[in-house]
Amino acid sequence: MRIRPALAAALSAAAAAALLAVPAHAASVDEPGAAVSAAAGHHRAAGEQVATTLREAIDALPVAEESREGYERTKFRHWIDADKNGCNTRAEVLIAEAASAPFVGANCSLSGGVWVSPYDDVVLQDAKALDVDHVVPLAGAWDSGASA
Helix, strand or coil, rough: CCCCCHHHHHHHHHHHHHEEEEEHCCCCCCCCCHHHHHCCCCCCCCCCCEEEEHHHHHCCCCCCCCCCCCCCCHCCCCCCCCCCCCCCCHHHHHHHCCECCEEEEECCCCEEEEEEEECCCCCCCCCCHHCCCCCCCCHHHHHHHHHH
């Protein structure tokens, strides 16, 4: 993905100014200059906080080549009931994301409930009117490491 130079400069300036508290286990210690290495030079205990800038945290993220090799849409099962409670993934998401919880009936049928779109503040009261979709396309997730 390419970022326009002006946007990249603005993000860089904002990142340099922002200070973050990052869990030590989330930052890399393998690269010179990585957030944890710069701060301490050694591994930290799980859950310990490390102060760093947003830029340092971004720079510490591992980068790898993307690969579509082996991708098949069928490798991602659709609307499963992973916890075997009678509600498939779509229903689980709708229940979890409701601003006002729906009534869960037989066969996990949903009635009532209120959902608010974080993108445009639209309020919906019918679960059937809602789409539950991927925030990241499956092929893009595969390219970026879901294959592992």
